[in-house]
Amino acid sequence: MLNIFTLVNGRLFQEEIESLEELAQFQPIWVDLESPTVEEKRWVKQHYGLSIPDDAMDEDIEESARFYAEDNGDLHIRSDFLVPDDEEPHTVRVAFIVNMANDGRRSSGILFSIHDEDIPVFRLLRMRARRAPGLIEDAKEVLLKLLDADAEYSADTLEEIYDALEKVSSQVLAGEVTDAQAGEVLGAIARHEDMNGRIRRNVMDTRRAVSFLMRSKMLNNEQFEEARQILRDIDSLDSHTAFLFDKINFLMDATVGFININQNKIIKIFSVASVALLPPTLIASIYGMNFQYMPELAQTWGYPYALALMLASALVPMWYFRRRGWLK
Incomplete structure (x- = not known):
């Protein structure tokens, strides 16, 4: 043009x-x-x-x-x-x-x-x-x-x-x-x-x-x-x-x-979950060891006791983390 x-x-x-x-x-x-x-x-x-x-x-x-x-x-x-x-x-x-x-x-x-x-x-x-x-x-x-x-x-x-x-x-x-x-x-x-x-x-x-x-x-x-x-x-x-x-x-x-x-919040959730689930994992591993007899089978309340102990070991760390404000 x-x-x-x-x-x-x-x-x-x-x-x-x-x-x-x-x-x-x-x-x-x-x-x-x-x-x-x-x-x-x-x-x-x-x-x-x-x-x-x-x-x-x-x-x-x-x-x-x-x-x-x-x-x-x-x-x-x-x-x-x-x-x-x-x-x-x-x-x-x-x-x-x-x-x-x-x-x-x-x-x-x-x-x-x-x-x-x-x-x-x-x-x-x-x-x-x-x-x-x-x-x-x-x-x-x-x-x-x-x-x-x-x-x-x-x-x-x-x-x-x-x-x-x-x-x-x-x-x-x-x-x-x-x-x-x-x-x-x-x-x-x-x-x-x-x-x-x-x-x-x-x-x-x-x-x-x-x-x-x-x-x-x-x-x-x-x-x-x-x-x-x-x-x-x-x-x-x-x-x-x-x-x-x-x-x-x-x-x-x-x-x-x-x-x-935002990424740290996600990593924080995984960190808290892994720490909270560590005690139940430890208890489960102890109860699963190869004893002469299995303690949870020796008594009728063995399994409920083990499950209650695992649940308590998970809730106590969660309560502590919440008290410290780490879950907010």
Whole structure:
């Protein structure tokens, strides 16, 4: 899918392109390619003279090759964006190319973005730019706003994790936790820990992208200050992710502690039962020894006496354990 975005009276308008002739009718500041076809890449190369690298969206690209500037002034940035899907949260690699060529048709440059799937941050920026005139001024502003929105989206996701962990905390600290509840809690904690780790990695990647833009010396004074503000916002998220990691570890330890308590209760029952049944077993073994004559057969009350003695030897330890509170 090939979408272009043009500025009209300070507002960002989107057009979906379906042919090369239609592409030539607009002067965009942002060209977005979502899962581009070979034909769409050919249109971009033919009209803008830009060749999209084959490894633009590769996940295993070298870290040193994710941010670089070409001799003609084009900037290449590969950054990850968070997609907090309920079923499978993940990050999407986006390749940005800031084309600053001046060929008479454009002087402020064009931002090209290439990605495999729709990204919530992109939808958020499009909605804001349509409603707020003057929010976007040029291609570099689009890229900064995308990175800013990514950091803001990460902050919103952290707030959702805070709320979810509060519910987990109330469930864990309310009282006794059964094994079934502990399993649900551990599953929820694992999901939140995974999301928190993804957010931490995502903001680190965003920080690198913003820092590279600042070092490129392509930003004006206002944009440079905006980039510094984005970095300050990202720095503030680090403490939140660290706190969430500590909170998750605490809840994990508390839940595992309840599991150990439940297991100890089961082991306690077996321990008490084995100790209580030891005296009857001893009496039974004595009466079962190979005497010249069996004492329980010598008298008519032999068997009842033996059974009563075994029962008493079992009840006395149970009474003692209950008195000490070990059966509670």
